Amino acid sequence: MSTPWGKKSSKDGPKTKMLRYLGNNEKHQLAMYMQGHHRGTTLSCQYYLPIRLTFVDADRELKSLVRTAVAAVILKHPILQVGIAGADTKAPRFVQLDSLQLSNHIEWRHILDDDQGLNLCYYNLLGPELDAEFHELEKRPGWRVVIQRCESNRTFAVMFVFNPPHSDGVSAKIFHQHLLEEFIAQIETGTDDINRFIDGDILKLPSSPPELPPPIEQVMKLPVTPKLALKSLWHELKPPIFRREASLAKWVPIQLTPYKTRPRDFTIWLDNVNLIRASCRDHNTTVTGLIQALVLVSLSSRLHSTAAKAFKSTTALNLRRWMGSKPAGNPCLEPEQTMANYATHMTHTFDAKLVSSIRASLATDGDSSREKPKPLPLNMLDQVWIVAARARRDIEEKLDLGAKNDHVGLMRCVPGRQRRMRDAERRPREVSWSVANLGVIDGEIEGRPESIKYAQYTSSAEASGAALVVSLVTVKETELCVTMTWQQCAMDERLAAHVLYDMEEWLGQIASIKRGPPRWPADLEFIEYPTVVS
Template sequence: MSMQPEPTALRRLSHIELFSSSRHHLGIYRCVVVTCRYQAAARPLDAAALHHALGRVVAQQPMLRVGILGQDTSQARFSHLASVDLRDHVAFTTLECGDEARYEELLMETQCWHHDQLWADVETRAPWRVVVVQPGAHVERATASQDVLFAFHHAIMDGTSGRQFHELLLAALNQPEPCPSSGETALLAFPDPPRLPEAQEDVVPFRNSISFAIKTVWNELGPRRLRARAVVPWHGAAVDFGLPHTTRARAVDVPPEAVARLLAACRAHAASLTALLHALVLASLARRLPADQAASFAADTPISLRPYLGPGADVALRPLLRCLLTSTTHAFPAHVVAALREPAADPDALVWDAARRLKAELAERQASLPADDVSGLMQYIGDWSAFWAKKDGQPRADSWSVSNIGALPSPAPDASWSITRVCFTNGPMVAGSPIGVNVGSVAAGTLTVTISWQEAVVPVELVDGLAEDLAAFARRPHETGEFAA
């Protein structure tokens, strides 16, 4: 048997890419999944058509044809993969079940399974996979459709790129070109090393004041006993690396007419959909958790740094799939939570108050970026394994995260293929938020809110109740004009 050549090292991982690579090595964050429902005007998607379209996407996107060298170190580098065999990355599966509801349950279980898998041979195999899922013959659908699951290592791209991947795949499927047989298109050759998108810190001009840098580094890396005592919000169970990595998730589909009503209400109340979802999660958890367990909350919002690329960023590399990401935190102090628990409270007024405040906070944070941002201080973390080890056994910093990857464009009326649903999950954040609220949608179509968590970190009854509340909150404004029952 011939020896495989050593992979060629490319650029070092950026600090935000190391953030994810180090978590994968420790098994505490494994992948992101974006699943889209593809509807065909003619025949269903088969291996030949998928390989043909996917091959063109892989050829366009260098982050889909790299591995990771030294993932267990803080000096990890991407590796050039001279070939990609799509048969190693693509699978088709049929979920046998009796009805549509059971199919949706099995589909979510499939998505959760992918979150629990580690990427093997990341030095020589690109860490992503595509699985085409469809129901068995017993499930009748008005229109034929298949769910295309895209799972990927967070170090090679972020959630927004996961959505863009599906846009690129859809465009490739809709380009009328002769489709060769699957075997002819499965093995892709890339003899020349690719030009990768730049590291985040090389193209985003972070500007951190001395006071912000000292405060942030001290709070993160300074001796715990010497730091100022902070209010600890409700955060589920403490970080525990010993818990099994078992992903659980619930999806809430909001139909187009209800989405349109929510968006109109957001405009009328000077809010945004992301801010409103934070406020609705707050209202639900404040009602379902007792005051002695959850006096206050905190939440996290990821922010794409694509709008903040500096003039030195290569214009040709801007559209590429990549990881450009930071986040901001919101506090919900005790008096805000207590107001929602008052018997005489006006839930709608309090929800909109919170949503307006959060939209203003997000707008203020986005206006100040990339100044005084924690992502610009990651260079001071010299040992990522030690960084994560310090979090084991400690309280979590927040209560939930709302991550919105935005909407896919509406399909063209004459398109052969269209996407009708987007289901996005971050998976368990073992050392982060106990509850992930993940949002994806199709323009003028369905919006899907998926709640994900690690088993045993929060009670399943609590998340089931949150899912029920979000479904009701999304439905009622369209039916009655109010969130409250």
């Protein structure tokens, strides 16, 4: 029989030992998953191989090296070793596992084609992987790795898919950076330190309890003022008649089923990325602030004022910045190298006056019939930069405020998370879009041919959260990938696709303006050749 502490008798299977209860943020993420509001998140990276591992006869060696490297990362990060017991109760808890069946967490897909085939296979795989459930939460950690190998080139793609109670976007970056390091270590030394834990398809985990990273509320103070606590409580409990904010996203009704994520993306080459960043610095903003402004302008131009008078959006933030190295009471904790969910977000509100002025500048009030994106008029670009700078100021004010009155701190003021999710299903959607910028992945290790050449960060749809989820990531000295997802059954497909096309067009326009017209070098000499008379 199962006990309240998650232990099982030998008749029911292997014993599990409780390690700790989930923290407030972890329970919130778990409730979203259990109620079908969100499924998974993925960070996919393309790895560049040394020549000797590209041949067909090296396939078995490559699989062995990757499997051992993944095992090494698992043993390095305790959160990858644990299950969740009591996921549907008020007190879910992390439990220790004796072993992992690697085939449950590592899957290979072979493509007998070129780069185009690899890309096509990736996009056919991305949506289903984002939406796939994590089975047997108590027995299996909530993550998996899907590896795509194309035998005609020197790359293979690693898709790390995770359940947010276990990790966040920064954790996914850590996973890939450590996987690259361990992959190189296996190529160099072929050490048996990891292989001794592997018995066929089974990874034997250490018998001593893993030292799980603590929940954020045990690492740092998350103070909430009484005024904000009461305001938050009223927001959760107030009757529908009082939910009349102009920024509500009523144009995207909440619909849980059928749950299907629709992902789309585009890539910006390095030269244009540098030009866009330079333009952002010139206008006192960041790429995140610019993306916030561009989505606002796109939706304002394509939705009629009767459908959306104002908008609300969010920006994802990393709580690790306020934790510091080896925080008090946790002398072994290095947050910047620790896989855990230490994420939060902040809110931006774009009021009716601002949205109306954007529509006036574009001389439109919801031109949803416009198929192709058009360049922005210069006066509208000026307004884009004003909004982008304002979004950056919002973020800076939040960073200056620190963890005070943070979204995660408020979670302790709102009991009954799964009930809260069910209540949200009956309300109007609040957030129109979210932006999560994962920043830069350093995919190079000096003197080594193995490297990360490309990355894509993608979240599954938010059934009751942001209607559009925009995710960004860059590999150092390579291109920027922008991904957008939405729930197919709730969102107008054409509208969502047009927002993405607008962003791509306008980012290219900004790069082109920054580049300026082509100029001849000042010292260029034109040689006049004599006329040849026949």
